[in-house]
Amino acid sequence: MDFDLRQHTHLLAICGSRAIGTHHPQSDVDVRGVAIPPARYLHGFLRRFEQADKDAAIQVFLADLTPDERTVCATTKLEGCVYHLHKFVRLAADANPNLLEVLFARDAEIRVLTPIGERLRDARQAFLSTKVRHTYTGYAVS
Secondary structure: OOOOOHHEEEEEEEEEEEHHHOOOOOOOEEEEHHHOOHHOOEEEOOOOEEEEEOHHHHHHHHHHHHHHHHHHHOOEEEEEEEEEHHHHHHHHOOOOOOHHHHHOOOOOHEEOOOOOHOOOOOOOHHOOOOOOHHHHHHHHHH
């Protein structure tokens, strides 16, 4: 990946145990979000971007965290995934619980939000369908 992920990220939220209040002091910090890569990535012939989930890529978001979250990351780690808009929308339309969590995150859990990210959150109801019952049930069972 040869572009600034932070600059191209439009929505980033705290997810997982910290978002739902089940974390403990040693819990890591999880983020998930959506990015639109530079135009040279859109055709995918020479460069591809579907998601960034390597620790080094996610570290660019440390400055976007609260001071408490940064303190935790100093002793645990910051992990997560930022998806290409195409993949994010496809997975969210399939009622993927991890992506719906980003769209429906409380405002207090949002760490990066641009006008494009706001439009995604404004349209979040459009991603809900009867599939949600099946995907969340499968998620809970596993």
